[in-house]
Amino acid sequence: MATAPADERLSGGAMSNGKPVLRDRYLIDPASPIPELDLPNASAFLVTDRRDAAREIYALVCRPEITPRMKEMRSLRGLSSPGLLPLLEWGVIEWPPLDRRTIAVIYQRPKGGKFVRGLSETVAPIDPLSARDVIITPLYAALRLLASNNVVHRAIRPDNLYYLDEKRTQLVLGDCVTTPPGYDQHALFENIGSAMTPRAGRGRGDFHNDMYSLGATVMFMIAGRNPAPTMDEREIIASKVSATSFRTLVGEIPLNDSMLELLRGLLADENAMIWNLEKIDLWLSGKRTTPVQMKRPKKAKTAFMFVGMPITHKRLLAQAIALNWDAAAKIAREGEIEVWLRHSLEDKETAERIGAAVRDATADELGSGMDDHVLISRICLLLDPSGPIRYRDFIAMPDGFGTALEQNPSLGQYYAELIKKEIVRFWTEAQPIYMPDQSLHLEISKNMEQHVRQTGMGSGIERCIYELNDMAPCRSPLIERDYVLDIADILPALDRASKRVDRTTLPVDRHIAAFVKSRFDNNIDKQVEALTAGSKERATLGMISLLAMLQWRLGPETVFGLSSWIGGIAQPAINSYHSRSQRKRLERDIPKMVRRGSLPEIYNLLEDKEQRDTDTSGYAKAVEEFREAQAEAIEIETGEERRKIEAKLYGQQTAAVISLLIGMTVLTLMFAGRMF
Incomplete structure (x- = not known):
């Protein structure tokens, strides 16, 4: 083993x-x-x-x-x-x-503690003239190291900055690994698209996210406080969309030209304009770069009224629709959004694309159909291409699907729908420029579609969770407390679980089946397929076979608790044998195998090929003998009945002949008497 x-x-x-x-x-x-x-x-x-x-x-x-x-x-x-x-x-x-x-x-x-304990805290402002050495230089070095190791930090914010020394001169970036990317970030420190996304679905992102968070953090440190203290997160997002992030965060705070240049580059709302590490390097060297031109997003001449809210920007309409999904169906099909875009925002391109989507939906109504949910999702993508994918209550960046699904498995139905209805393809079509990750997300989407279309054990939403999160622990209630990350720890965890669970519960559920299927290198298709077989006997044997293979390939040598658990629920597998003597033998020998703690031995006992063949052939022979005996009995029964009928008929015929002879004799005697 x-x-x-x-x-x-x-x-x-x-x-x-x-x-x-x-x-x-x-x-x-x-x-x-x-x-x-x-x-x-x-x-x-x-x-x-x-x-x-x-x-x-x-x-x-x-x-x-x-x-x-x-x-x-x-x-x-x-x-x-x-x-x-x-x-x-x-x-x-x-x-x-x-x-x-x-x-x-x-x-x-860190001996000097945090820069601030919370975002509501006020501290002494850092002079913009000294920010280069105090803030940018050390954090740039950290980001350069992260980039060389293909790590995006995604947790840059003032309350995650520390001083290593007691004199508080050595500023360092803090933890970025204890939660998913962007999970702990306030909207103030996330770009607009990420801020609009629920924290579990923000995704890994890339260097653009870190550059933006760095810019917002620098602004906080220079101001010595939250630069937007009176706004909640939704108001901050609205301000960033309507006034730009730069104006929302910098406001009227006086800055020198050099710092203004840096912050314009870091707080740009378009990824194509955000500075990278090379531009920060040039800035630190004192070299001037082409300044980023801050341009306000186009504001509608007339507000679009939706659920009582006046909306003047495309991205804010996409966000409002996502938060009021059911109310959007009517305006989606009646063309109100297209008219508003064309006349009030003078955005003919987006208007035409939304008009085409509405026509597609109308044309498909009589076919397989593009339902309202697909149409609304497409409209949101066209209004806000750089935002998250929005589909009913499921809102996430494409690279955040896995964490969003794991954190909110109740949204699995909506995830399955958006995958089957090709929303990811519509997302790629909505993007203004092609990026290599678009093809990757399409491929992932197609792979996940295979799983969501299958409902058996080892597939479904549970499988998607583990395929999309290759470091997610097994979320089975049976072993969740053990935080199983490695496939080799499944059996030891189940062995421990045997001491605390109801022993009538099966030791393989949907999560364990999906986890094993996604993590185990060996082919276990037959075993997993058997788990959802209509026959309880076959399902039990499939489960035991799966666990036995894990022990054979991965160890440990013994699992006494799990073996005892299996022994207690093996009756359906025992009952799959036809021979009463064979079943009694198995019931007698199973405890011996349990005491050895070996699942392969239990499986081999239950599924011994020679014994199974003997039982099968013996059963077939018994069935044939029974059929022959039954036929003979029927023959005997029907033969006896036939003889009775024949005897009765013969008796009737004999009686008739005798009666005829008697009659003829009587007539002969009577005729003879008249003659003489």
Whole structure:
């Protein structure tokens, strides 16, 4: 039996005196929280390094229901650069306060604490003349290192900046791995499209997102406060759309020409205009670049009235439609949006494209049909191509589908609909320019369509979750507390689960089947297909076969609890045998296999080819013998009846002949008497 090599960081579970131990080195103390270093979705705790007890480090313990960025953890572990908080280690731990496992990330402790504890906090403004050295230089170095490791930070904001030293001179970027990309970001620090997207669906993005967040953060630090303190997030978005991000964030704050040049480049609302690292490098070197021209989006001459709201910009209409979906069907088909675009915004191109979409929908009504939801989604895409894909309550960037679906599985039906109705294709068609990732998202969409069209175990929305999130833990309620990331940990987790679950529950559910199907290299199509077979006997054998194959390929050597669990629910597989003596033999031998803790042996006992062939041939022979005996019995029964009928008929014929003879005799005697 082979045991698969597993990353120890993905298994975890070691404890010492009630404290989790990570990598046999870092002792995390649940009784020593550090609230001043908490993040919105990760809590900070004191850590002791067993090799260097004087070292000042701490752990961020992730919320287990939110999948963190483990690929980025691998990339950033051990990296050192000015401007970046050093990530020392990470992995799965047993976390007593939650009585379950989760991810912990070990960082060097910043002695100077956070730049600000929250966005409502006011601090001393940083002089724009010194911002180059105090802010831009260290953060540029950090972003350069991240870019060289293909990492997008996606968590740049003032309350995620730290000072490594007590004198607060060494500014560093904080954590970017404990939550999905952009998950903790306030709308102030996200570009318009990302800010309009629910946080779980914002997606990885690219360097444009980090450049924008950097610009908004710099503006906060120069102002010493939130530059839009009176606005909520929706108002901030509306202001960015109508007045531009630059004007919303910079406002009337006095800045020198050099800082204005930088912020115009970082806060541009069009990706094509946003500065990259090379332009920041030129700026740091004192070289002038072509200034970014800030142009206000076109405002409608007449507001479009929708659900009682006056709307003057295309992007805001797309957002309003997404938030009031059911109310949009009427205006979508009646051409009101097209007329408004053409006459009030003088945007003939968008008007014509929306008009074409409406005509497509009308023409398709009698066919398979483009329903209202597809039409509304297309209209939103045409109004706001750089925004998220909007389909009913499912709103996400294409590269954020996976996290959006994992965080909100109740939206699975809407996700399945948008995939089957080719909304991703409409998204690519709405984009003003072609980008390589468009083809990638189309390919992913086609792959996911195969899964959403299949409803059996190992497919469906559950399969999509694991295909789109290749580092998502198995979300099965049976083993969710164990935070299973590695396929090799499935059986040990089920073995532990056997002590706490109802033993009549099957040890393979939809999530486990989908997780195994997406993570296991071997072909298990037959086993997974059997799980949804109409026959309970076949489904049980398929389940046992699947688990047996996992143990055979990945280990561990024994799973006594799981074997006992399987033994208790194996009766349908036993009943698949026709021979009573064979069933009794299996019922007698199963406990022996259970005590060995070997699922392959249990499966081989239940599905022994020689025994199965003997049972099948014996059953076939018995059936044939039964048929012959039944035919003979019928023959005997019908033969006896026939003889009775024949005897009766013969008797009747005999009686008739005798009666005739008697009659003839009587007549003869009577005639003879008259003669003589």
